[in-house]
Amino acid sequence: MADTKALTSRAADFSAWYNEIIARAELADYSPVRGCMVIRPNGYAIWEQMQRALDQMFKDTGHQNAYFPLFIPQSFLSREAEHVEGFAPEVAVVTHGGGKELEEPLIVRPTSETIIYAMYAKWIQSYRDLPLLINQWANVVRWEMRTRLFLRTTEFLWQEGHTAHATEAEAEEETRRMLGVYRTFMEDWMAMPVLTGLKTDSERFAGALRTYSCEALMQDNKALQAGTSHNLGQNFSRAFEVTFQTAAGTLDHVWNTSWGVSTRLVGALIMTHSDDNGLVCPPKLAQYQVVIVPIHKSDDERATVLDAAVRLRKELAAAGIRVHVDSREGMKPGAKYYEWEGRGVPLRLEVGPRDVASSSVVLARRTGGKKETFPMEGLPARIAGVMDQFQADLLAAALARREAASLRGATKEQFIARMEREGGLVYGGFCGRGACETEIKEHTKATIRVLPDPEFRSPEVPSRCIWCGGPSIVEAVWAKAY
RNA sequence: CGGGGUGUGGCGCAGUCCGGUAGCGCGCCUGCUUUGGGAGCAGGAGGUCCCGGGUUCGAAUCCCGGCGCCCCGACCA
Incomplete structure (x- = not known):
């Protein structure tokens, strides 16, 4: 219920505004368990609309839904070295069941690659079984230090697509296809413009060859990773022995992809369109x-x-x-x-x-x-x-806001000043060295959100690294991020 | 896990310094009058004052010990 009439303004305190909108619109509430949230009917209705649209898009691209279990044997996680390293700190472990200590602890899935590829090993024998295109709608648990409603909670809802292909090229095509599906959904349904592109190694999903993402800019000029699509290569198929017989009769490991978006999108929706009077929801997703x-x-x-x-x-x-x-x-x-x-x-x-x-x-x-x-x-x-006009106006306004907050061709000093003051997106050349990336983060709190796809790159290709001045090998987009 | 703050009806707070048995606003319930941008009046319900121990004739208040939550930092979709 609205106990005070006016919300805290976005300008005065963006975080307070965000929390108050969620309370005012009755989207979610805090749970008795630290870091967890209750999604209330008004919030869940938005998620349902999102699910409906996305689910249809997944079906239209040939995917089927399935459901894999919440509990995963602890040993599964450690089969892929990078994966276990990435997730171990935030995994919840079940040690007891039925009043007894379990022989092998179970983890509560932080994501389902391991259990899914363990099953794929049983289901895939021949190239005729490929591609295998499966999606699941599920909850996952990641033990986070600091949480915020919808943006980062210990348990959240998402979908995770997991596919297996006969060739690396097909897996890459699938990874890019689903990134495109996300982009279309975010623009056409959420009226939220996004940049698509590749993640650098430091932001890459643990266990992936390459991670692509959709990045959106919120009204406080911080970037939000709204969706990711991973080319997993053969990392998991090797770890879980997912092999298939080729037409030529040889045995090969499958090439996998995984991709997901979560209830975080509800937070993205709030922070993209809403104003000081409360929530603003695009017609296509409104309850x-x-x-x-x-x-x-x-x-x-x-x-x-x-x-x-x-x-x-x-x-x-x-x-x-x-x-x-x-x-x-x-x-x-x-x-x-x-x-x-x-x-x-x-x-x-x-x-x-x-x-x-x-x-x-x-x-x-x-x-x-x-x-x-x-x-x-x-x-x-x-x-x-x-309604069509309203939907279009929201996207146009959000796009105009993002472009107004984008800085291109900046010097190192301008970059630093921009991050100290208004924030937003900074496009610049990048030498590709991890050392520069780290130093930039330490000095500006900004990280490389994406190495943008061609259509999002600046008209003039930067020749120098924005930080060290060395030769640039790729254009990058920096921002402070959620 | 470090630094800071805070726990009192559903929500926001006062009361704590200086001990005397709990109050305000909003919300909620009932009735009447209202209804073109947040209604008014009258009546009413609702509290282990975070928990445990101690001091005292008497503790929301003083003392000791716990716990929770929030904010800031290190990790992250």
């Missing part, structure tokens, strides 16, 4: 795209107005629009406006006696503050058009 608020004084008015509201709801719902009528009594219309605004509903229809008399409705958009009057006749088509 309710339209809320109808009836306005009335007398009982007579109430009956006719509600009647009209319900009729409108049916018309809109029939057109596939997610719509809700807020017919609660004893609450003034203004109070309802504030509540639904805080929850991020894109469009609001106000229906009062005057509107019913003139067969019109008042439409208010979540952003912009203007109200318009539309005839009831043909409303569903009109609303659909407004």
Whole structure:
């Protein structure tokens, strides 16, 4: 419930604003267990919309869903050297079950590569079994030091795709394909622009050959890794003996990929679009795209107005629009406006006696503050058009914000100054040396978010490393990150 | 694990210095009047004052010992 009327502003304290939005919109709550979160119905509804869209995209690219167990034998993790090193510190271990100490402790999955490739070893014999394209929706546990609702919690929900291919080229193609799927989802559904590209070794997934990611810039000018896609090479197939017989009759290890996005996307959504009045949710992912608020004084008015509201709801719902009528009594219309605004509903229809008399409705958009009057006749088509525009406007605004916060062609000094003050993205040449990367992190707190894909690179290719001035081998994008 | 802060109805806080049996705002419940941008009045419910021990006639308050949570640093989708 909203106990104080105004949220802390983004400018005053971005973290406080973020937490207050989640409370105000009733998206999530803290759990009795440190670092865990309860996803409340309003928050889960957004996740469900995300799942629905992504799941369809996975199916459209030939993947099937399956489910692998939460518990994994501890020994599995250590089969891939880099993998165990990457995850060991944050793994929860079950030592007792059924009142007895277990012979071999079980780990609670921090990710499922090990158990999945152990199973793939049983299922794959021939090149005819490839490619194997499986996704699972699951919860995972990583024992984090410091947590934040949606962005980093001890347990979180995600999907993890795991595929096996006959050739390295096919695995690379799959890795890139799914990165593209994520990008499309983030832009078309979340209205969140992202940079895609390769991670440097220091940010690479433990056990992967190459990690690609989608990076988004939040309103506080910090970057957020929104999704990752890994080319695992043969690292896991060697560790778990996932072999197949080729058409030529030889035996080879399969080439794997894995890719995932999590409930962190809900946090990304919040920090990309919301304002000081509360959540702003793109229509395509909103639980309710339209809320109808009836306005009335007398009982007579109430009956006719509600009647009209319900009729409108049916018309809109029939057109596939997610719509809700807020017919609660004893609450003034203004109070309802504030509540639904805080929850991020894109469009609001106000229906009062005057509107019913003139067969019109008042439409208010979540952003912009203007109200318009539309005839009831043909409303569903009109609303659909407004929603499309709203969705497009959000993406355009977010893109404009990101570009305004992007610095290209900077000197080392400008880079340092930018990170000390406004933050944002800094594009620059990189010599490829880990020493430079580390030094930059120590001096500026900024890390290389991605080595951007060609379409995101600067028009002029940097020739010098932004830090050491040596020859640049690749362009990099730096930012302070979540 | 280091540094700082904080624990009192659902939420936010006062009361602690100086001991006397718990209060304010919001929220919640009931009724009446309201309803085109956060309603008003009246009545009401709700508290192991973080936990344990001690001092005292008497402890939210003083003493000792624990625990939780938050913020800042080292790790991370």
